[in-house]
Amino acid sequence: MIEEEVHQQFRLNKAAILELYEKILLNLNSKTKRSHAVTGVTKLLSVLYFMASGLFQHVASSRFGISQPTFCRILKQVLRAMMLVTKDYIKFPTTNDEILKIKEKFFNIAGFPNFEILDIVPNFPGSCHDSYILQGTELFRRFQRGDYGDSLLLGDNGYRLNQSLMTPYLSPSTSAELRFNHAHKKTRSIGERTFGIWKSRFRCLDVSGGALLYEPKIVCQIIIACAILHNIANAHNLETSIADDLREEIQENFEGNIPSDNAAQLVRQQITVDFFGNRL
Incomplete structure (x- = not known):
């Protein structure tokens, strides 16, 4: 063959x-x-x-x-x-050099690289809100403790804005805030694109390929296995385009105005001023 x-x-x-x-x-x-x-x-x-x-x-x-x-x-x-062998293939960066490389990839986002899956938590039913799942993860606790320095997570407005997770402005009122939202969406779309490629590679993950009609333990293992395979494929530079039926615009989540603390709003505002402020 x-x-x-x-x-x-x-x-x-x-x-x-x-x-x-x-x-x-x-x-x-x-x-x-x-x-x-x-x-x-x-x-x-x-x-x-x-x-x-x-x-x-x-x-x-x-x-x-x-x-x-x-x-x-x-x-x-x-x-x-x-x-x-999960830990051989799915591992979040821990050293300063590894974290810096991830930052550089996101900063140079226009190249649309095929990103690896660095962390996975498959043991929640689909009815659980993403924000609830994130808050219960060790990864989120490590960001909260400052283990990753000034690194940040990005999420839509279904998440609560806090000092380690930036969400878009719900009602941007300045050109700087609009630029922040544009950059936020463009960067976050890489995650959506990764999901599209992942499900295109392994159609068992998508409803159109049938459905994972198994006990929860087996479903979790299949999801993790597909993440391992996705990372192996990326490591071997194997290209896969997103299937036509899986192409969709990134959807903005505006469900509820989840309260945020003042400190988090100040962090977001400072980022907006420093990186998206007045431009000629």
Whole structure:
């Protein structure tokens, strides 16, 4: 199979698949002595195809001559193996050099790089508000403690403005505030674009690819596994465009005027003055 076909079917190239396989092979190879045991490579490829295509199990597994009940067991085995290497592929920057590189990428945003997924919290139902989820994360607590210096998070107006998370002005009244909002939207759109690419690569994440009709634990593992695969694909410079049905303008969230403290408003105002103030 040529590289183009490999990428189309599995969203990774041969080198990336081999890299992942070597990481998890000890947890894939069957311990049974049966002559017809499914090989570790086939297990990995069948799961990659399932995630990339978004097909139902019985359809995806038939591509590899595997029965649906057998594939169900294989999926759980591959997911367990991938969970063991999560920290090798999904890690938030901690050193000053790593943080600086991330800042530079966002500052030079016009290049629209394919961003990695640096942190993931999949264990909340869709009914939970994004702001509620964020406030319960260790990442947010670290920003609140100042572990990342003057680095900031960006969020829409569904989040509460605070000193470590900047939201747009609800009613911008000056040209500087308008420029702040424009830059905020342009920068935040990178996150939306990343989600679009992620779901385009792995159609199992999007409703149009079916639905993840599994117990919550397995759904969480599939989401994390797809994040790992997304980062591996980026590390191998594998380009993927956003599928037409997933293209949409970034939506502004104006639900509720979540109160913010005065200190946070002063931080936002100072940023606006320093970086978006009077221009000729």
